[in-house]
Amino acid sequence: MKCRKFKYWLDEYLDGELPDTVERDLIEHKNSCESCRLVFEKRLKLFAMMKSAKNDCISQDLADQIMETITAYPMPEKIRYHGKAILVATTFALAVFGLLFFTGINNVMNGTSIYDSAQKVISSVHFPEEMNRNWGEMQGFFMGWISASIALLQFVASIVSVLILEYPHITLMVLGLLVMAGIQIVSGKSRFRKSQAGYNSKF
Amino acid sequence: MNVSDYELIERCLSGDKNAFRPLVEQYQRYVFDTVFRMVYNYETAKDLTQEVFMKAFAKLHTFNPKYTFGVWIHRIAIHSAIDFLRRRKPEYLILDNDSDPDALPMREQIADTSFSPYSKVASSEAFKRIQKAVYELEPKLKAVVILRHFREMNYDQISDVLKIPLGTVKNRLFRAREKLQEVLLQHQPSVGDTVS
Ligand SMILES: [Zn+2]
Numbered sequence: 001m002k003c004r005k006f007k008y009w010l011d012e013y014l015d016g017e018l019p020d021t022v023e024r025d026l027i028e029h030k031n032s033c034e035s036c037r038l039v040f041e042k043r044l045k046l047f048a049m050m051k052s053a054k055n056d057c058i059s060q061d062l063a064d065q066i067m068e069t070i071t072a073y074p075m076p077e078k079i080r081y082h083g084k085a086i087l088v089a090t091t092f093a094l095a096v097f098g099l100l101f102f103t104g105i106n107n108v109m110n111g112t113s114i115y116d117s118a119q120k121v122i123s124s125v126h127f128p129e130e131m132n133r134n135w136g137e138m139q140g141f142f143m144g145w146i147s148a149s150i151a152l153l154q155f156v157a158s159i160v161s162v163l164i165l166e167y168p169h170i171t172l173m174v175l176g177l178l179v180m181a182g183i184q185i186v187s188g189k190s191r192f193r194k195s196q197a198g199y200n201s202k203f
Numbered sequence: 204m205n206v207s208d209y210e211l212i213e214r215c216l217s218g219d220k221n222a223f224r225p226l227v228e229q230y231q232r233y234v235f236d237t238v239f240r241m242v243y244n245y246e247t248a249k250d251l252t253q254e255v256f257m258k259a260f261a262k263l264h265t266f267n268p269k270y271t272f273g274v275w276i277h278r279i280a281i282h283s284a285i286d287f288l289r290r291r292k293p294e295y296l297i298l299d300n301d302s303d304p305d306a307l308p309m310r311e312q313i314a315d316t317s318f319s320p321y322s323k324v325a326s327s328e329a330f331k332r333i334q335k336a337v338y339e340l341e342p343k344l345k346a347v348v349i350l351r352h353f354r355e356m357n358y359d360q361i362s363d364v365l366k367i368p369l370g371t372v373k374n375r376l377f378r379a380r381e382k383l384q385e386v387l388l389q390h391q392p393s394v395g396d397t398v399s
Contacts, residue, residue: 046380047352049333053352066257
């Protein structure tokens with residue numbers, strides 16, 4: 001071991017982060033090289049000083065004070081804990097989109113143009129004419145919006161299917177990236193349980 | 204068996220504010236000690252500790268269980284302290300510690316603690332000298348020294364707290380220690396040498 005390397009490894013040794021094999025070399029070098037032995041002793045002294053200054057300097061318990069402010073504070077959000085719901089919703093949305101996607105492809109295959117789909121979206125929306133509508137009108141109103149949403153999804157799906165037919169590589173790449181991003185988000189939420197078992201250190 | 208920090212966080216997030224208390228009780232002295240050593244002012248450290256736990260509570264839903272709560276709260280603590288040091292007024296700078304009344308509670312406490320083999324007076328002086336040397340390091344070097352020597356975190360934990368690579372942790376520790384050695388061991392005889 002060279003002297004320069006010794007200096008480099010010394011801190012890791014004193015921090016207890018050095019592999020055993022390197023440790024042996026380090027001790028060997030320390031015993032055979034006078035200048036490195038001095039470097040070692042000086043560093044050891046510094047470590048001892050730091051240890052002597054380690055005592056916690058708190059003289060007052062702040063827990064009550066902290067809890068007082070926290071009690072007055074609104075509850076934190078629970079976003080992280082909705083992982084399961086997000087998973088279910090995503091699956092459902094993907095299923096719906098997939099279904100509509102294939103009807104979209106079907107439309108394109110059957111020669112229905114995107115403009116026809118767009119027409120369908122517009123025609124299925126009908127706005128109520130007056131504020132005092134009866135129940136039937138209300139039903140028609142909501143059904144109109146629902147069918148408009150479905151038609152809109154179909155419209156988007158037809159665009160995507162046209163894109164796939166025209167530019168298959170780029171579109172599939174983009175869709176793949178979107179799916180991967182989705183998986184990343186969902187799997188990120190489920191790490192919580194796994195890491196509980198490994199907890200034992202003070203920090 | 205103790206309830207784990209993760210369970211407590213989960214209970215907090217499902218609406219039980221009191222589940223936060225054990226977390227506060229367990230970590231507040233470490234957080235206080237860390238920020239105190241960063242800013243070296245008793246009142247500021249008290250305010251910052253309060254602020255750190257407030258931030259932690261408000262951001263609890265962003266807690267990443269990849270880390271422990273101890274690591275996570277120290278990340279907030281170091282950030283808050285560095286942030287404070289950056290935006291503090293110039294007159295805050297403590298040039299002469301003996302005239303700083305805010306540091307008193309600690310000194311009193313230190314005087315009550317006996318550090319073998321130093322005498323009580325010597326230990327208080329020695330402690331102040333070390334504390335000052337640490338305080339005068341630049342913030343990012345100070346942070347690694349505090350986390351390593353006073354919080355006794357390992358390299359992995361320090362790298363998690365500061366979000367820096369392992370190599371940077373080692374490098375900063377080395378640079379910080381070279382500086383500390385220069386201040387504490389080069390110019391004056393070491394404390395250990397003056398007491399037999
Ligand atoms: Zn050597």
